[in-house]
Amino acid sequence: MELLTQGPRGTKDILPGEVDAWLYVEKKIRELCERFGFQEIRTPIFEHTELFQRGIGDTTDVVEKEMYTFTDRGDRSITLRPENTAAAVRSYLQNKLYADNSLTKLFYIGSMFRYDRPQKGRYREFHQFGVEALGEQSPAVDAEIIILAVRFLQSLGLKDLELSINSVGDPKCRPVYREKLQEFFKDKLDGLCDVCRSRYDRNPMRILDCKSGECQRLSVGAPEITDCLCDECNEHFEKVKEYLTAAGISFTCDPRLVRGLDYYTKTAFEIKYSPLGAQSAVAGGGRYDGLIEEIGGNPTPAVGFAVGLERVMLALEQQKLFNAEPHKADAFIVALGEKAQSVGFKLLVELRDAGLKAAMDYAGRSMKAQMKQANKAMAHYAVILGDDEIAKNVAVLRDMESSAQTEVPMEEIIKKLTDEVKG
RNA sequence: GCGGGUGUGGUGAAGUGGUUAACACACUGGAUUGUGGCUCCAGCAUACAUGGGUUCGAUCCCCAUCACUCGCCCCA
Numbered sequence: 001m002e003l004l005t006q007g008p009r010g011t012k013d014i015l016p017g018e019v020d021a022w023l024y025v026e027k028k029i030r031e032l033c034e035r036f037g038f039q040e041i042r043t044p045i046f047e048h049t050e051l052f053q054r055g056i057g058d059t060t061d062v063v064e065k066e067m068y069t070f071t072d073r074g075d076r077s078i079t080l081r082p083e084n085t086a087a088a089v090r091s092y093l094q095n096k097l098y099a100d101n102s103l104t105k106l107f108y109i110g111s112m113f114r115y116d117r118p119q120k121g122r123y124r125e126f127h128q129f130g131v132e133a134l135g136e137q138s139p140a141v142d143a144e145i146i147i148l149a150v151r152f153l154q155s156l157g158l159k160d161l162e163l164s165i166n167s168v169g170d171p172k173c174r175p176v177y178r179e180k181l182q183e184f185f186k187d188k189l190d191g192l193c194d195v196c197r198s199r200y201d202r203n204p205m206r207i208l209d210c211k212s213g214e215c216q217r218l219s220v221g222a223p224e225i226t227d228c229l230c231d232e233c234n235e236h237f238e239k240v241k242e243y244l245t246a247a248g249i250s251f252t253c254d255p256r257l258v259r260g261l262d263y264y265t266k267t268a269f270e271i272k273y274s275p276l277g278a279q280s281a282v283a284g285g286g287r288y289d290g291l292i293e294e295i296g297g298n299p300t301p302a303v304g305f306a307v308g309l310e311r312v313m314l315a316l317e318q319q320k321l322f323n324a325e326p327h328k329a330d331a332f333i334v335a336l337g338e339k340a341q342s343v344g345f346k347l348l349v350e351l352r353d354a355g356l357k358a359a360m361d362y363a364g365r366s367m368k369a370q371m372k373q374a375n376k377a378m379a380h381y382a383v384i385l386g387d388d389e390i391a392k393n394v395a396v397l398r399d400m401e402s403s404a405q406t407e408v409p410m411e412e413i414i415k416k417l418t419d420e421v422k423g
Numbered sequence: 424g425c426g427g428g429u430g431u432g433g434u435g436a437a438g439u440g441g442u443u444a445a446c447a448c449a450c451u452g453g454a455u456u457g458u459g460g461c462u463c464c465a466g467c468a469u470a471c472a473u474g475g476g477u478u479c480g481a482u483c484c485c486c487a488u489c490a491c492u493c494g495c496c497c498c499a
Contacts, residue, residue, distance in 0.1 A: 006490070061497045065424070083499085112499080117424075119493065128499060195496075206497095261498090270499095281499060308499025336457065369452080371459040379459095386457060400459070 010124025020324040021313060026109055028155050029129050036148050038107040038131050043087040045111065049077035055086030055295055057262025066114040080113035085304055088132045093297045098135055107131040121279030121311045130306035134292070137301035139236050142267040142287055143243030149271060149283045149305050150249055156312065157321040158273065163249065165269040166225065166257035167237040171290065173230035178204060180223045188218045208256040224255040236266050263288040267303065273315045282315065283307040330421045332374035333360035333383045336367055340385040347383065347413065354414050356421060374400060380421060383413065
């Protein structure tokens, strides 16, 4: 394959036939977010590398091996955003958005970049829709955004979604749990798979959702985070569940649900659509009360989530939930001969100025060929211009559906078509 | 980063160690000289991912590269 005619690995063009579906989804997002009181924010595609190192965590996979980082001409280290939370928080602090309200509710839609191995539902440039609610510690906000995520997916008609929630504790109780877990696995280390042995130090909580049968057997009876939560976290988690239940949202508690980014505290949740295969997590998020302070702001509680839009599109496609309306033309101008071409072109512009969807063929082809074009464009009317018509200063208006045609004086065409189409 | 699969014209898809590499769709033109959607006919001239190798000879065999794809890791 030619370098020049092949896009970079892991990128994907969204082609004209696909854009309609994206616009549809984006429209749903904006409508829903407005209803929930979230305002759109657009942050830069790139940020200082340090922001992500600090915000996401130095030891996470995303920061360790998936970032698109480069040095710019001013010798600064720049990174293409791998997610939008850190950037949204940066903007929140930089622009002092906290000054306007005690609770700031933001949403975004945009490209994110991660240097991963591409596969179904995973690209190096991908799109996320996400929300961030900054400044409030109430579990009601956790519930609010979870409900927003669920409603969004439901509004698209998606079925078979599974919502899992968990609490991952906070800096007070999580280290305690971590130690308990390491204690539990200490003498079972030899039986674990290679991957899990490396997880033991890095992220022992990950051992719990290993797919290896042996690891699963060994992890039976392991302490669960929800049994180790401090009072504050426990109460918070209970409240979130109460709110969700009250709202009629069904969910399952998954004590093994862990989020990969360092900044999460307390609530963690994930929405899965299993038919997607390996990349079935459609949405994920949670609370990150420590992040804003980490980045240099005053301690501020916050919650958010992100939805992978490519995965949503895949699900939409699988469930056949989006059917693009064909683009129909109101009028197709069929011009025969040079004179008719220029008269037709003038008419084309005038029709468009009058607000009609008008098209014509410029190749000077046969009438038959132009009629075929008109048909393909699904034109409501064909406006036929030949030497005879030019001479008489008229055009033939043909209804492509009924095949009825009439001769109309040139000066009446625009009005006539406008009336027919709009009326 | 690791492992498996695949790569034929615009698209889908047959096929073979050696003559003109099927077919379908799409596209273009035509079927009494200015009329579409159905049908019929014709055309699409340098299509076998790229680079090596084995062989008298490879699109079919081997290796590498690239791309796509599935899974692992991780994540949306």
